[in-house]
Amino acid sequence: MRTNNVLIIGGGVIGTAIARALSRYELSITLVEKEVEVGFGASKANSGIIHPGFHDQPGTLKAKLGLSGNVMYDKLCKELDVPLKRIGSLLVALKEEELGILEKLKVQGELNGVPGLKIVKGEALFQMEPNLTKKVKAALYAPGLAVVSPYELTIALAENAQQNGVKVILDAEVKNISSVNGALKRVETKHGFILTDYLINAAGLFADEIASMVEARNFTLLLRKGEEYILDKKTADLVKHVIFPISQKETKGVLIIPTVDGNLMIGPTAKRIEKKSDLSTSREDLQVILNRVRKLVPQISSENIIASFAGIRAGSEKGDFIITPSKKVKGFINVVGIDSPGLTAAPAIAQMVVDILSQEGLKLRKKRDYQPSRKKWIRFRELPSREKGRLVKKDKRYGNIICRCETVSEMEVIEAIKRGARTLDGVKFRTRAGMGRCQGGFCAPRIVQILARELGIKVEEVTKRGRKSNIVLTKK
Numbered sequence: 001m002r003t004n005n006v007l008i009i010g011g012g013v014i015g016t017a018i019a020r021a022l023s024r025y026e027l028s029i030t031l032v033e034k035e036v037e038v039g040f041g042a043s044k045a046n047s048g049i050i051h052p053g054f055h056d057q058p059g060t061l062k063a064k065l066g067l068s069g070n071v072m073y074d075k076l077c078k079e080l081d082v083p084l085k086r087i088g089s090l091l092v093a094l095k096e097e098e099l100g101i102l103e104k105l106k107v108q109g110e111l112n113g114v115p116g117l118k119i120v121k122g123e124a125l126f127q128m129e130p131n132l133t134k135k136v137k138a139a140l141y142a143p144g145l146a147v148v149s150p151y152e153l154t155i156a157l158a159e160n161a162q163q164n165g166v167k168v169i170l171d172a173e174v175k176n177i178s179s180v181n182g183a184l185k186r187v188e189t190k191h192g193f194i195l196t197d198y199l200i201n202a203a204g205l206f207a208d209e210i211a212s213m214v215e216a217r218n219f220t221l222l223l224r225k226g227e228e229y230i231l232d233k234k235t236a237d238l239v240k241h242v243i244f245p246i247s248q249k250e251t252k253g254v255l256i257i258p259t260v261d262g263n264l265m266i267g268p269t270a271k272r273i274e275k276k277s278d279l280s281t282s283r284e285d286l287q288v289i290l291n292r293v294r295k296l297v298p299q300i301s302s303e304n305i306i307a308s309f310a311g312i313r314a315g316s317e318k319g320d321f322i323i324t325p326s327k328k329v330k331g332f333i334n335v336v337g338i339d340s341p342g343l344t345a346a347p348a349i350a351q352m353v354v355d356i357l358s359q360e361g362l363k364l365r366k367k368r369d370y371q372p373s374r375k376k377w378i379r380f381r382e383l384p385s386r387e388k389g390r391l392v393k394k395d396k397r398y399g400n401i402i403c404r405c406e407t408v409s410e411m412e413v414i415e416a417i418k419r420g421a422r423t424l425d426g427v428k429f430r431t432r433a434g435m436g437r438c439q440g441g442f443c444a445p446r447i448v449q450i451l452a453r454e455l456g457i458k459v460e461e462v463t464k465r466g467r468k469s470n471i472v473l474t475k476k
């Protein structure tokens, strides 16, 4: 049994960001994830926004790490070859009496250190967003908001961490953790025992269960489900910025989001739930979303919805991130209560965890051969025609278009599998095959066959997302 310097539980954006940040040092690091792929928790089911930082209360970890995380994104995405678009946001006031809230949020943002905030109105505002309802009185413009693909980012963080020596073990649920006299002893996973000096709890929705395996838990998670709806790319030009409403509640409200991939997304809702498995979407909540976004951009229509999903925010009862070492069990660090803006803050959270580990006695010696860059593979649809022709001549699998909606070639699906995709969703999140108008109606059967062929398994064994989500069923 190898003793790790650091074991990370959870392969969401937080666990993988921590793994990558630590991978620049001479350490033995393992990340364990209970699902068959990384990023299958909240990190795949969110709005993909790198928030500018005016929503968060000054003095909180959310405000501090959200702002520094936002600033770190340009370098991070460049190094990982992950698309990032700084499209900015407009928080709109529909009533005269809401203008004071815009001013208040501007002051709050400035206190947090958010640059470039300004109030826009009249002609200037409608030039920025011609399709906004003319009822809008004014808006708070934040140029620093960016959009990213959260699953592409999580996969890239894990890939780059692995490139730098981190061992990632999938389908390895942590079942038990033992400690003796305040010192960690061993971690039991589905695949056996792992020894470690330091243990990071980045288990998202299940972080409370992991913490309870180690010590008397001193936090409670509050679960809030968010439903989101994706619109056909033909609606992409309706808005250019992320549009926020004025929200009276603890959430940021229901938004209109131009995604980094060129769709429009509307949502999320925020409903308190108890069941960690409740990822259902409902007609009623869709109606709530549509009513709210149409008040801002009346042209948005349900006819253009092509997909829906729900994600669960695992916030802490005290309303802020909890990132602290245990006082009782040396080496155990909770990184929990990471709801929004967790994606935004991820790189800064990772840096904070590195600093905590160092304060807790972990020796950090920089690797000479640390490789910060990771290259994504060829995206056929992004190439100019001449280059496409050259590639098809070189390998005819580039000419075999598997997903017609998103123009994904057979070669890209094969490359995704070589890089670690084991499921239909794993291929989808790496290539976008199945994310277009027909939602996999055309490509799913073909991808199932390619997965079976490349992985050397039967088509009946191919799953949508692991566990028992087999796609082709056999008669018993």
Ligand SMILES: Cc1cc2nc3c(=O)[nH]c(=O)nc-3n(C[C@H](O)[C@H](O)[C@H](O)COP(=O)(O)OP(=O)(O)OC[C@H]3O[C@@H](n4cnc5c(N)ncnc54)[C@H](O)[C@@H]3O)c2cc1C
Binding pocket: 009, 010, 011, 012, 013, 014, 015, 032, 033, 034, 035, 038, 039, 040, 041, 042, 043, 044, 045, 046, 047, 048, 049, 050, 051, 172, 173, 174, 175, 202, 203, 204, 205, 206, 207, 210, 225, 226, 227, 228, 268, 310, 311, 312, 313, 338, 339, 340, 341, 342, 343, 344, 345
């Ligand atoms: C609807 C919605 C919209 C959001 N929008 C935004 C946004 O626009 N911008 C933003 O900044 N933030 C946003 N967030 C918040 C953001 O998604 C989260 O903060 C972030 O994804 C949390 O990442 P994580 O790694 O902590 O959790 P997760 O992604 O859930 O990862 C935790 C991982 O731990 C694994 N795990 C759990 N138990 C075990 C175990 N026993 N053994 C091994 N592995 C285990 C899980 O399988 C999972 O993969 C949104 C969240 C939601 C739900």
